[in-house]
Amino acid sequence: MMGIWFSTGETRMSLSPFFTLLTHEGLLAVRGSDAGKFLQGQLTCNINYLSDSHSSLGARCNVKGRMQSSFRIVSQGDGFLLAMDQQLLAGQLADLQKYAVFSKSRLSDESQAWVRIGLHQGEALLEQLGLLPGEQPGAVARQGERLAIRLDSTRCELWLPAGEQHAVLATLGEQLGEGSLQAWLLLQIRAGIGQVFAASRELFIPQMINLPAVDGVSFKKGCYTGQEIVARMQYLGKLKRRMYRLALRDAPLPAVACELFSPVHGSSVGEVVLAASVDGDTELLAVVQEDAVKDSRLHLGSLDGPDLHMLDLPYVVDADREIQR
Numbered sequence: 001m002m003g004i005w006f007s008t009g010e011t012r013m014s015l016s017p018f019f020t021l022l023t024h025e026g027l028l029a030v031r032g033s034d035a036g037k038f039l040q041g042q043l044t045c046n047i048n049y050l051s052d053s054h055s056s057l058g059a060r061c062n063v064k065g066r067m068q069s070s071f072r073i074v075s076q077g078d079g080f081l082l083a084m085d086q087q088l089l090a091g092q093l094a095d096l097q098k099y100a101v102f103s104k105s106r107l108s109d110e111s112q113a114w115v116r117i118g119l120h121q122g123e124a125l126l127e128q129l130g131l132l133p134g135e136q137p138g139a140v141a142r143q144g145e146r147l148a149i150r151l152d153s154t155r156c157e158l159w160l161p162a163g164e165q166h167a168v169l170a171t172l173g174e175q176l177g178e179g180s181l182q183a184w185l186l187l188q189i190r191a192g193i194g195q196v197f198a199a200s201r202e203l204f205i206p207q208m209i210n211l212p213a214v215d216g217v218s219f220k221k222g223c224y225t226g227q228e229i230v231a232r233m234q235y236l237g238k239l240k241r242r243m244y245r246l247a248l249r250d251a252p253l254p255a256v257a258c259e260l261f262s263p264v265h266g267s268s269v270g271e272v273v274l275a276a277s278v279d280g281d282t283e284l285l286a287v288v289q290e291d292a293v294k295d296s297r298l299h300l301g302s303l304d305g306p307d308l309h310m311l312d313l314p315y316v317v318d319a320d321r322e323i324q325r
Contacts, residue, residue, distance in 0.1 A: 015187065015278070017121035018179030019172045022157065026089040026111035028071075030096070031079030034103035039080060042096065042225060043073070044206055046218035046325070050075050055138045055149050057216035058082075059196065059206050060092065065229030066202040068092065070195050070211070074140060074147060074159075079105075081159075083116065087198035115165040117158040117172065118184045125175050126156060129168075138215070152191045152314075155184075185276035189283045192313040194243050194273045199256040207233055208287045209243045209273055212322035213315050219323045234323060241287050243273055245313050246298065248282040251306035261303045262292035269298070283311065 030039055040047045045058030055074040059067045069092050071084040084092065089109055097107050119126065126132045126141070131148035133139040139150040147159040160168055172178075188195070194209030206217050212234065219234060233239060248254070253275055260270035270288035277283075286308075292298060298308040 015120060015179070015183055017176050018183060019120070019122060019158075019176045020118050020179045020181050020184045022083075022116040022118050022181070022184070024086060024181060025083050025116065026086040026109060027114055027116070028082045028084060028089055028093055028096075029076075029079060029108050029110040030082070030100075030105055031077065031108075032103070032105040033078075035079040035105045038100060038103045038105045039073075040221065041223065042099070044211065044217040044224065044226075044230065045073065045215075046221040047080075048221070049218070050080070052142060053134070053140050055140050057138075057193070057211065057214055059211055059216060060096075061206070061224075061226030061230065062202060063226055063229075065205045065226040065233070067196045067204055067206060067209075068095070068201055070209075070216070072149070072157075074149060076145075076147070081110065081114075085195065085197045086111070088196065088201065113162055115160045115162050117160070117169075119156045119158060119172075119176070120179065120184070120187060121154050122156060122158075122172075122176055125172065126158070129171075131158065151193075155187055155191070180278070182276045183278050185274060186278050186281070186283060189245060189274055189276055189285050190314070192243075192245060192285070192315060194285050197256045197274075200271065200273065203257060203271060204273075204287055205233060206230055207239050208241050209285075210313075210315075210317060212319075212325075213317050215325055217322070218325050220325065234319060240291075241270065241289050242317070243285055243287050244293060245311045246284050246286055246308040247311055248275070248284060248300060248306060248308055251282070251300060253277045253282060254284060254300055258301060260286055260288055260292075260308065261299045261301070261305065262289075262295055263297055263303065264292045264295045265289070272300075284308075 071082040133141040133150040259268040269292035273285040275284035299305040
């Protein structure tokens, strides 16, 4: 077992209960009698583990094991919905359609058909709506076409058909109040959930963003695109770059894929995965070389850039546990 190294003495700003529209992501739909079989050969997660009461994180890789997209996938109707970065959706749709022609599957962009809402500390409201999911991450509750998905101990997502949004949003506004997308992303960072965006497409393999640690990779499912590289890294490789959580003070919000530097090396030692800032409290997830992490002198953008300070993640990386999934 390998633990995530972190600095002590962390303080964090607490966030009041809120909801926010998850407008940064879209929904790719894969439907039809062969939808599950088709996706099983494309994705890192195991489609057979999905059910009416359970969703999953996952990724789609190229043949070199580099992630082209990451997502949360949930079964719905006669297929599946994949929530991913809006800017990646069109490209992933076009690419997947090249392979879907050989199966009884149909793909489409259903982003406009649904409204997705993030809830922080909104369990009482979900219970009122009859949509309180179980306590395990990925748990799903359903009522008609409405879905509620548990992300972690304080966060859930509510997925609604677009025509039902106004009444539900009015209720949410009365009981929770609306927060910012930045606040939501800050909570995602604190949960240690990495994500692929357009700027980081094909930059990382799944282990670099700790995707196996959050049950986004199955090592028992068999072949999928990039599986050989991902499996070899898990069983035989020594990963030299992994995702960590860091704090940034008195600096502009860094962009996805912004480089990190350390005196340990003359070149870049990592890249930003995701960053968010609320009231001056800026945190980020970044993939960083292990020797630079141990040295601890990390800077954003250049060797003379702002200092970065390591924070904890809420899980450990345990390769033995991960290969059991």
